[in-house]
Amino acid sequence: MSRLYAIKDHSSEKRLFVNRIIAAFILASLLTAGLIIRLVYLQVAGHEHYSLLAKDNSIKIVPLVPTRGMIFDRKGRVLAENRPSYSLEIIPEQVPNMEDTLSRLQKLLAISDEDIEQYQKLRKRQKRFVSSPLLVSMSEEQLATFAVAMPYFPGVDIHRQLVRHYPYSDLAAHVIGYVGRINEAELKELPIAEYRGSSHIGKLGIESSYESQLHGKTGYAEVETNVQARLLNTLKEVNPEPGANLYLTLDIDLQRTAYDALGSFNGAVVAIDVKTGGVLVFVSRPGFDPNPFVVGIANEAYQALQSSENQPLYNRAxxxxxxxxxxxxxxxxxxxxxxDVINAGQKFFCPGFYQLPGVTHRYRDWKKGGHGAVDLTRAITESCDVYFYRLASALGIDNMYTFLHKFGFGEKTGIDLVGEKSGLLPSREWKRDRKNQAWYPGETLITGIGQGYLQVTPLQLAKATATLASNGKVMTPFLVDKMVGQQGTASGAEGSNYSIPLKQENVSSVIKGMVNVVHSEHGTAKGINKNITYQIAGKTGTAQVLGIKQNAKYDENSIDFKYRDHALFVSFAPVDDPQIAVAVVVENGGHGGSVAAPIAGEVIRQFLQEKYEN
Amino acid sequence: MKTETRHEHFEAPSVLGNVLRKLHIDIPLFIGLLLTSIVSFVILYSAGGQNMDVLMRQLSRVGLAFTLMIVLAHIDPYQFKRYSSVLFGFGIVLLVAVLIMGQIGKGAQRWLELGFFRFQPSEMIKITTPMMIAWYLAEYPLPPRAKQLLVAVILIVIPTLLIAKQPDLGTALLVASSGAGVLFFAGLSWWIIAAIVTGLAALTPIIWHFMHDYQRDRVLTFLNPEADPLGRGYHIIQSKIAIGSGGIYGKGWLGSTQSELDFLPESSTDFIFAVFAEEFGLVGCLGLLTLYLLIIARCLYIASQAQDSYSRLLASSLAFTFFVYVFVNIGMVIGVLPVVGVPLPLISYGGTSIVTLLAGFGILMSIHTHRKFS
Incomplete structure (x- = not known):
């Protein structure tokens, strides 16, 4: 480096530098002069023009918030609407004596100390000219009282707004969802212009997945106001475009039937229109009342919902x-x-357990003495585990995975609701990736009776059952049938429609077994076949919550309620022309046949009764 | 310190002078910065809705920034020179870290969480980039030759791209201009400058291609604010009305009506000049611009008095960047430049930029008060 210093010419460098300093200062001065010219243009030449816009009467651009679209069920009953609500708001800058005003208001309108305190806190965080609410929703009495006394309260005003209301409360909260105040994280993601003036956004369910359609398009008005921000004149108006009304495939009567039928149990019921894929019933019990979320749920109430053992906020379906x-x-x-690893007439002997060659472990049947010689139909009707151990062993996990995957297990159904889970359909690859272990033959067996790693959602079960009922035609389940907006009517969600190639006789054999589940002497759900003129195909299920040791006995009465088995039932009807597919999961319900099947039976009965009456 | 003894036979000794020299404070610059800060508090009180909390928070930040400035002024400029490349390299590593973390966090990220405070590497880079370029070029005879120019350009482009990727267009612009400033003061030929200006104009479509959608929106809005009156264009329309209605003498302190609209959310930060112009009018604006120009003039004077190439280049570039700050912010507020997120230096509400700015002035004071007179 020192070599380079030698050829540095310090005096010429210094001269060059000083020249540049002078040039830079001239440049800065010229650019500043440019700014000044522009300022003169705005503040001297344009002063009159801009003063007109701003001095005494200022032009404001006021967003015109669109009315949110309503939500209806398939028969046009209102599931989500907008109700007028009145709030009492104060602009601190325009209040001559805040303490006096507040104490007079408190006396006049019987406002609680907490409300006053909360407002005081809110006021400190807000700018003095910003209007903020003292009372969020005023009673009619308060409205009338204040309307008379208004002249004595400068700076205090009544604001009217529309508040979202869900008349069916907890019945369909998991489907419809709710709107809530826009939070900071959402604000960053939202298009500013579209949401200027909007305070709420869909947070869950249909309200969230159809947010853009429900919200509508924000309009604006250029208005002239005086210093007190009172409106003088509207110069220009671009009307907002209200959000589209949504018509769901859901039937709220049927929804109520299913919800009530679950009784005090936790669980889920999903019913799908086999012909279209439209969801008729989507119950997750317990539900919750979505209305408090709209105005802002109190912290204690929210904590109570969150920590409840029954998990009402959890969308089980x-x-x-x-x-x-x-x-x-x-x-x-x-x-x-x-x-083609079996044929329908082939019989296997069931001694009540199954053993893999060379292994002492006994895979037990639910029936202790065994079912004797069973063919496919009987194996389904009586739910013979040994038959399916044998069948699973013959199929192998790879074939099972391939086939079940076609029916949508292990992946999202694609329903028009956000937050869906994909469940778990295990495979060799999955086990190697996740657990870094090889697949064991015993795991194939228990997968064959729906246990082990396998996990499904009630929605997936209903969809798969509908697929079976329609001979392999796969339809994406959907909730929104049509959207009616200013631009006209549009159809709702569109899903893929394709068919799994299946042999008709194979499907018939399986369905025959399922019919016998309901309509034969030995069927596990024969309790629901009374007084019906059509046939139901079904299958019961009982899912273990607790692992049972070899030779141990499962005794329903001796174990804690929360460790009792889940009861399941899948079904469709009528068998000769399937219309509706229903999946029921009753948590800790015990047996599928006695607890879950009657719920499906009631839903089917009510749906078909109405259908045939028309 | 050794330098003090040398000062004594250069200037007439006085008690005050001695104290100030020991503090390493440059009085004219200090007064200029103090005046600007006072203007800041006055206008923030109005723009922030007369909220004392806002003022106190800003006061504590400004206090911190002034302290940092005085600390840096005490460090010998030789130390800055010595650690230039290390600091620059460190800054680049942090920028990459921020970018990687941002990608993991799936979103724009500009800072590192350091437990009790957030650190923005891009702020540090605003100073270390001119330090690096000045250090590199000062080793060679000036004006720089082609090879050195090429290296310098690469050194400027790396942090600029890393910051633009965050994406933070405003800061990227400031970093690029701080580096370009060094090249200009190092004596970059006027022909090359002319060629770059023409080249940039020709490159515009390519730059457009690489811009984020929201960045394009800003440019489009700048060209035609009325097209999007509820969104981005609203800022520009409102700010023009505010400034224009201020007239020659303004509406007086706390007299702003336009900026008090809830629709100008950045009235305390990037758009604070609109509030100032509305309340204090053209006269106030001229005063503020003069104040800024005086600060810049003093900085350039300090640069001209510096005793080695490194100090000269660094000092002049810091002065240049300060001007770019002022020009870009006011330019965007009065509607002659597109909206990029650059605050009005020393006046806008916010902590990060004021700390970096005063750190820069600390370095300038260090350069000026550590001169050796032999």
């Missing part, structure tokens, strides 16, 4: 993961027929 148990058997049976 969409996100609940359950082992499907024996409800998986019709699909395994169909896989066996399609891969």
């Amino acid at each position: 969409l996100r609940g993961l359950y082992p499907p148990g024996s409800t998986m058997k019709p699909f395994i049976a169909l896989a066996g027929l399609e891969f």
Whole structure:
């Protein structure tokens, strides 16, 4: 480096530098002069023009918030609406004596100390000229009282707004969802212009997945106001475009039937219109009242919901993961027929347990003495585990995975609701990636009876059952049937429509077994076949919550309620022309046949009754 | 310190002078910065809705920034020179870290969480980039030759791209101009400057291609604010009305009506000049611009008095960047430049930029008060 200093010419460098300093200062001065010219143009030449816009009467651009679209069920009953609500708001800058005003208001309108305190806190965080609410929703009495006394309260005003209301409360909260105040994180993601003036946004369910359609398009008005911000004149108006009204495929009567039928149990019921894929019933019990979320739920109330053992905020139908148990058997049976590893008439002997060659472990049947010689139909009707152990072993996990995957297990159904879970359909690859272990033959067996790693959502079960009912036609389930807006009517969600190639006779064999589940002497759900003129195909299931040791006995009465088995039932009807597919999961319900099946039976009965009456 | 003894036979000794020399404070610059800060508090009180909390928070930040400035003024400029490349390299590493973390966090990220405070590497880079370029070029005879120019350009482009990727267009612009400033003061030929200006004009479509959608929106809005009156264009329309209605003498302190609209959310930060112009009018604006120009003039004077190439280049570049700050912010507020997120230096509400700015002035004071007179 020192070599380079030698050829540095310090005096010439210094001269060059000083020249540049002078040049820079001239440049800065010229650019500043440019700014000044522009300022003169705005503040001297344009002063009159801009003063007109701003001095005494200022032009404001006021966003005109669109009315949010309503939500209806399939028969046009209102599931979500907008109700007028009145708030009492104060602009601190325009209040001559705040303490006096507040104490007079408190006396006049019987406002609680907490409300006053809360407002005081809010006021400190706000700018003095910003209007902020003292009372969020005024009673009619308060409205009338204040309307008379208003002249004595400068700076205090009544604001009218529309508040979202859900008349069916907890019945369909998991489907419709709710709107809530826009939070900071959402504000960053939202298009500023579209949401200027909007205070709420869909947070859950249909309200969230159809946010853009429901919200509508914000308009604006250029208005002239005086210093007190009172409106003088509207110069220009671009009307907002209200959000589209949504018509769901959901039937709220049927929804109520299913919800009530679950009684005091936690669980889920999903019913799908086999012809279209439209969701008729989407119950997750317990539900919750979405209305407090709209105005801002109190912290204690929210904590109570969050910490409740029954988890009311948890959408069991969409996100609940359950082992499907024996409800998986019709699909395994169909896989066996399609891969040609069995035929429907072939009989196996069931001694009450099954052993893999060279292993002492006994895979037990639910029936202690065994079922004797069983063919496919009987295996489904009586839910013979040994038959399916044998079948699973013959199929192997790879075939089972391939086949069940076609029916949508292990992946999201694609329903028009956010937050869906994909469940778990295990495979060799999955186990190697996740657990870094090889697949064991015993795991194939228990997958064959719907246990082990397998996890499904009630929605997936309903969709798969509908697929079976329609001979392999796969339809994406959807909730929104049509959207009616200013631009006209649009259809709702569109899903893929494709068919799994299946042999008709194989499907018939499986369905025959399922019919016998309901309509034969030995059927596990024969309790629901009374007084019906049509046939129901079904399959019961019981999913273990607790692992039972070898030779141990499962005694329902001796164990804690929360460790009792889940009861499941999948079904469709009528068998000769399937209309509706229903999946029921009753948490800790015990047996599928006695607890879950009657719920499906009631839903089917009510749906078909109405259908045939028309 | 050794330098003090040398000062004594150069200037007439006085008690005050001695104290100030020991403090390493340059009085004219200090007064200029103090005046600007006072203007800042006055206008923030109005723009922030007369909220004392806002003022106190800013006061504590400004206090911190002034302290940092005085600390840096005490460090011998030789130390800055010595650690230039290390600091620059460190800054680049942090920028990359921020970018990687941002990608993991799936979103724009500009800072590192350091437990009790957030650190923005891009702020540090605003100073270390001119330090690096000045250090590199000062080793060679000036004006720089082609090879050195090429290296310098690469050194400028790296942090600029890393910051533009965050994406933070405003800061990227300031970093690029701080580096370009060094090249200009190092004596970059006027022909090359002319060629770059023409080249940039020709490159515009390519730059457009690489811009984020929101950045394009800003440019489009700048060209035609009325097209999006509820969104971005609103800022520009409102700010023009505010400034224009201020007239020659303004509406007086706290007299702003336009900026008090809830629709100008950045009235305390990037758009604070609109509030100032509305309340204090053209006269106030001229005063503020004069104050800024005086600060810049003093900085350039300090640069001209510096005793080695490194100090000269660094000092002049810091002065140049300060001007770019002022020009870009006011330019965007009065509607002659597109909206990029650059605050009005020393006046806008916010902590990060004021700390970096005063750190720069600390370095300038260090350069000026550590001169050796032999």
